[in-house]
Amino acid sequence: GNSVTQMEGPVTLSEEAFLTINCTYTATGYPSLFWYVQYPGEGLQLLLKATKADDKGSNKGFEATYRKETTSFHLEKGSVQVSDSAVYFCALGKAAGNKLTFGGGTRVLVKP
Amino acid sequence: DTAVSQTPKYLVTQMGNDKSIKCEQNLGHDTMYWYKQDSKKFLKIMFSYNNKELIINETVPNRFSPKSPDKAHLNLHINSLELGDSAVYFCASTTPGQRAEAFFGQGTRLTVV
Numbered sequence: 001g002n003s004v005t006q007m008e009g010p011v012t013l014s015e016e017a018f019l020t021i022n023c024t025y026t027a028t029g030y031p032s033l034f035w036y037v038q039y040p041g042e043g044l045q046l047l048l049k050a051t052k053a054d055d056k057g058s059n060k061g062f063e064a065t066y067r068k069e070t071t072s073f074h075l076e077k078g079s080v081q082v083s084d085s086a087v088y089f090c091a092l093g094k095a096a097g098n099k100l101t102f103g104g105g106t107r108v109l110v111k112p
Numbered sequence: 113d114t115a116v117s118q119t120p121k122y123l124v125t126q127m128g129n130d131k132s133i134k135c136e137q138n139l140g141h142d143t144m145y146w147y148k149q150d151s152k153k154f155l156k157i158m159f160s161y162n163n164k165e166l167i168i169n170e171t172v173p174n175r176f177s178p179k180s181p182d183k184a185h186l187n188l189h190i191n192s193l194e195l196g197d198s199a200v201y202f203c204a205s206t207t208p209g210q211r212a213e214a215f216f217g218q219g220t221r222l223t224v225v
Contacts, residue, residue, distance in 0.1 A: 032212070038153075043116075043202055043216040087153055093212050099145075099168055100204075100214055102155040 002027045006090045006103035013080055013110050021075040021106045023064075023090035031092040033057075033066050033073040034100070038087045047075075047088070080110045115139050118203045118217035125193055126225055132189045133220045135203030141215075142208060143167075144186040146178060149200040149219070161186050193224045 006023040013019060025033065032051045036044040048057030053068035064075045073090060090103040118135045125131050137144060145168075146158040160168035161180045175191045190197060200219045206212040 034213075036214075036216075043218045044155075044204075044214075045216070046213055049213065089155065093214075099157055099160060100206075100212075101157075105153040105155070107153070 002031065002092055002094060002101045004090050004092055004101055004103035006088075006106055008104065009087075009107035011106060011108045013108070015082060015110055015112050016079045017110075019075070019077045019080045019084070019108065021088055021090070021108070023073045023075065023103055025071050025073065025090075025092050027071075027092055027094065027101075029094070030068075031094050033064070034091040034093060035062070035064055035073070035075050036089040036091060036102075038089065038105070040086070044089065080108075082110050082112055084108060085110045115215050116203055116205055116217040118201075118220050120220060121218060122221050122223075124223045124225065127193055127195060129193050130189070130191045131193060131222070132187055133201055133203075133222075134185070134187045135217060136185050137203075137205040137215070138184065139205055139215060140184075141205035142183055143206045143212075144180065144183075145204045145206070145214070146186065146188050147202040147204060147216075149202060151199070155202070159186075159188075190222075193222075195224050198222055198224045 003026045034049045035047040037047045048059040050057040050066035056065045087105045091100045116137045142163045159178045164180045203217040204214045206214045
């Protein structure tokens with residue numbers, strides 16, 4: 001079946017540091033890949049997505065590239081802010097029922 | 113305008129009770145879902161409905177019964193609540209196709225005491 005593995009947190013950083021959250025997946029065919037962010041006390045929001053190999057998703061300074069050869073979709077941001085403190089979820093989507101399979105989430109804490 | 117709204121936001125109840133969580137989306141999507149998020153933040157799909165028809169039913173106790181009166185609503189009824197049902201339940205809807213983008217509600221934090 002489909003599965004998503006992402007690095008466990010928490011990840012603690014200082015403001016303006018570089019952030020990387022690793023995500024790898026297992027799936028048949030060609031899934032779409034997503035990063036969702038969950039701020040404290042809120043629901044999940046789509047951060048970025050990529051729908052085919054070599055696509056790069058980007059939003060709010062975050063980027064992730066769909067790497068089919070390494071089945072990865074690592075999330076990066078060059079300079080984090082305190083407001084980026086949240087839980088980040090990597091997910092893959094398949095056409096059957098449009099079901100999303102999520103990774104376990106990575107909590108990121110950015111300190112001033 | 114809230115795209116996906118669920119009520120209530122918080123629900124505290126005793127073991128053995130029956131409770132419902134309501135969800136509505138005003139995005140015109142055909143497909144809606146219920147996800148459960150446990151205390152470790154792990155998210156797992158429970159149910160999916162497409163245009164009022166059940167299409168995904170993961171391994172969920174039959175005490176959980178979704179109901180979709182129309183494609184804009186997907187409610188979750190839980191019978192005989194147990195301590196292990198305590199979690200945050202998220203409703204979501206998606207755009208069609210494989211490039212589906214999911215829109216989530218704010219979540220309902222259910223605490224069973």
